[in-house]
Amino acid sequence: MRPLLVLIAACLVLSLPARDAYAQETPSPSPVPVATAVAATEAVSAEEVLARADEISADADRAMTTVNLMLGFLQGAGLILGVLLAAAAVVGLRSSTSLRAEMREELEKATERFEKMLAESQSRLTDSQARLVAFEKEAEDELGRMREYGETATSSLSASQQRVENAVNALTLVQLGKLQIENRNWVSAQRTIQAAYNADPTNRAAAYYLGELHIINRDLDKAIELLKIAQPDGEVFPPAEAALAFALRLQGERFDDLNMRNHYYADAERRYLRALDIERAVRDIHDQSVWAGLGALYRRQRRYDDAYRCYDQAEKVTPYNSYPLINLAILLLHRGETGKAQEHFRTVVTISERRLESNPMDEWTRYDAITGNLGMGNAERARMHLNHILSRSPSRGPMESFISGLRFMIESKHAPAEAIDLLTEVEARLAELSAAEVAEN
Numbered sequence: 213m214r215p216l217l218v219l220i221a222a223c224l225v226l227s228l229p230a231r232d233a234y235a236q237e238t239p240s241p242s243p244v245p246v247a248t249a250v251a252a253t254e255a256v257s258a259e260e261v262l263a264r265a266d267e268i269s270a271d272a273d274r275a276m277t278t279v280n281l282m283l284g285f286l287q288g289a290g291l292i293l294g295v296l297l298a299a300a301a302v303v304g305l306r307s308s309t310s311l312r313a314e315m316r317e318e319l320e321k322a323t324e325r326f327e328k329m330l331a332e333s334q335s336r337l338t339d340s341q342a343r344l345v346a347f348e349k350e351a352e353d354e355l356g357r358m359r360e361y362g363e364t365a366t367s368s369l370s371a372s373q374q375r376v377e378n379a380v381n382a383l384t385l386v387q388l389g390k391l392q393i394e395n396r397n398w399v400s401a402q403r404t405i406q407a408a409y410n411a412d413p414t415n416r417a418a419a420y421y422l423g424e425l426h427i428i429n430r431d432l433d434k435a436i437e438l439l440k441i442a443q444p445d446g447e448v449f450p451p452a453e454a455a456l457a458f459a460l461r462l463q464g465e466r467f468d469d470l471n472m473r474n475h476y477y478a479d480a481e482r483r484y485l486r487a488l489d490i491e492r493a494v495r496d497i498h499d500q501s502v503w504a505g506l507g508a509l510y511r512r513q514r515r516y517d518d519a520y521r522c523y524d525q526a527e528k529v530t531p532y533n534s535y536p537l538i539n540l541a542i543l544l545l546h547r548g549e550t551g552k553a554q555e556h557f558r559t560v561v562t563i564s565e566r567r568l569e570s571n572p573m574d575e576w577t578r579y580d581a582i583t584g585n586l587g588m589g590n591a592e593r594a595r596m597h598l599n600h601i602l603s604r605s606p607s608r609g610p611m612e613s614f615i616s617g618l619r620f621m622i623e624s625k626h627a628p629a630e631a632i633d634l635l636t637e638v639e640a641r642l643a644e645l646s647a648a649e650v651a652e653n
Contacts, residue, residue, distance in 0.1 A: 382412035389421055396574045398428055398607055416442045420452045424497040427459050428609040435459045450487040450494040454502040457483035461509050480509055493529050498576055501526035504536050516543060534563040534580040541587055545624040557587030575607055579614040591630035602641055611642055
């Protein structure tokens with residue numbers, strides 16, 4: 213389009229001289245004759261007529277010049293217009309071809325850019341879709357984890373609440389079981405403590421008391437297991453450690469092999485001493501000093517001096533109990549100190565029968581009353597107490613302990629003759645209990 217405009221401007225410039233020349237070569241028109249009217253009644257001078265004629269002639273010349281200029285302009289404009297039309301046709305043709313080429317090139321470039329942009333957009337779209345899919349998967353996974361965490365938290369909260377309820381329930385049951393133990397109601401106590409342990413197996417008190425009750429029933433394997441549970445991670449709980457020592461001593465007594473028996477005895481002694489090192493006044497479930505348990509171990513090993521020392525220490529810890537005194541009395545019989553032994557037997561009878569008045573179901577105390585009355589020569593009263601026990605359902609543990617002590621008493625040459633008859637009767641009843649247990653199992 214710029215070449216076309218330049219060409220039009222050049223043509224306009226070239227046309228200007230031609231118009232001037234054309235105006236100069238155009239001849240002036242001949243003067244028009246003027247008719248002069250002379251009125252009869254008015255007189256006009258010749259000079260005035262001639263002046264007016266010259267003025268009219270000049271006006272005519274100017275009019276012709278104007279017409280000639282207009283004709284020249286029209287002629288020049290027609291020429292220029294023709295040139296312009298021709299040039300426009302040529303330039304227009306060339307411009308149209310060039311424009312089409314340029315437009316095609318621009319179109320191709322635009323198409324190429326569009327296709328490139330489309331490809332880039334498609335790539336970005338594909339990448340965005342991939343990221344969106346990955347994000348959705350990550351969000352779904354996170355939502356799943358949050359849902360799982362929520363379910364776990366809810367479950368953990370419910371489990372924690374249940375554990376708290378169970379722990380509170382176990383504490384309540386343990387307190388009830390302790391009261392039953394104090395009243396020597398072993399069967400009910402074991403049922404109650406077992407329920408406490410089932411509610412909360414981490415309750416060390418429940419494990420301890422239940423272990424002690426299994427010792428009474430001579431279920432030693434279960435007792436040992438529970439007493440170890442009551443002392444987790446090697447921690448020493450003196451009552452449980454002493455009870456474990458007692459269970460190991462009883463376990464050792466079941467072996468005829470002396471090496472095995474001594475192995476259990478040695479383990480029992482070590483645990484007794486460890487419990488007493490921690491708490492010298494520690495007592496067991498029967499409210500007996502652990503010193504008495506260690507004395508019983510030494511007596512079975514025939515370490516009588518050590519046994520006497522331990523029983524004497526136990527009497528100092530629990531002067532209100534008859535158990536240390538009855539064992540001191542029997543040891544004094546073995547030493548031949550019958551007078552001193554009689555004093556101890558008398559004290560045993562006084563203490564035991566007083567306690568039986570408030571708790572007639574205390575088997576351990578009643579067995580002490582039997583032995584004390586035998587030592588005092590009161591065979592009839594001793595049998596009365598024995599009949600009271602045999603008329604009910606005696607516990608295996610206290611009966612076995614009584615038989616062991618009675619046998620040791622009979623070994624002394626100063627033992628009363630009636631002791632053998634009572635021993636025979638009690639051993640027969642123990643045999644019946646053993647047969648019933650075998651049949652039940």
